[in-house]
Amino acid sequence: MISTVVASRRETGITHLLPEHRAILRLCRSPVSVAEIAARVDLPITVVKVLLGDLVTQGFVLARAPMPPRAATSEMTLLQAVLDGIRRL
Template identity: 55%
Template sequence: MNPDEQLYDEQVVRPYVISRGRTEARANLDLISLAVAIRQPTGLEVGLDPEHLAIVRLCRRPLSVAEIAAALDLPAGTVRVLLGDLLDSGFVAVQDPQPEVDVLDERMYRAVLDGLRAL
């Protein structure tokens, strides 16, 4: 296998394995949805992978889906799936973005651009 094929395999296969082949999150999460840990794992939970645990550790303070993805170097879709698992099992709470956003507000666009640059 040449280096380019190996890099491609690592970028595609790893997230697929981490999400156990799932591509759809159980919850509707935007890139700017905020997640915060509300319960810490005891170590006895079944079904929590190292990536789940890393998300709970990161979310001791509220973080957006985009920030979590950047911190873990994972695709946002994979993070959404994992956050859905954690939400269902009661480890995180998620706050969706405020619905009344002024689409003409330049600050919102700057925040989105800053988040995308962080990826």
């Protein structure tokens, strides 16, 4: 399962966190997948999941399923409109 995580607005209380936790928090300033975090911090994904679990429990990050790909639907609609226009020529 793919999950997306993003840092919450909470900024206080991070001094007690491990360096790995802080590195993950820096990456979570914008929505990012768990797999991408693991790659960027060069840790196994299972370790990153545990660290993210700590951060979620403490309220530092929010985890959610990724949003469905709306862009693909919009692109198909646009492509269909272009095709219809070309056929009318």
